[in-house]
Amino acid sequence: MSGESKEDLVASIERTLARGFPDVEVVDLDVSPAAALTVYIDRPGGVDLDVCAAVSGALDELRERYALEVSSPGLHRRLRTATHFAGALGRQVAVKLASPRDGRSNFRGVLTAADAESVTLALTSGGVTSLPLREIASAHVVYDFATNGGRRE
DSSP: OTTOOHHHHHHHHHHHHHHHOTTOEEEEEEEOTTSEEEEEEEOTTOOOHHHHHHHHHHTGGGGGTSEEEEEOOOSSOBOOSHHHHHHTTTSEEEEEEEEEETTEEEEEEEEEEEOSSEEEEEETTSSEEEEEGGGEEEEEEOOOHHHHTTOOO
């Protein structure tokens, strides 16, 4: 990632977008080994192709270092921050820990609580667990087409 951490890159992108796109949130980003950068954005009311194109133009200086793509977070929205988790309360989520806990790394259930330190899931397999945010390697909303009748929320 050309010497900068993911967190530094997200912060830099957020600063750039704050000027012209104050309602756009950087949900997450991916950097491939081949220096391709995908920035996932969202905003109230959703993201369309015009918004992605405008944000891409605002991030033009990144094209010197990366092959840049700007995208919506999609139905299986990633959860990266305490704010993301708080916005997904009541939703089905999948969480992967960086290191196993009691021999288990993957958890799935309804997100029942979230704060700056941890998230709590009512597990699909039964029971409840609390997971520290600092131990979460990745997490995303699990979109349920049966519950949502195939319509996007």
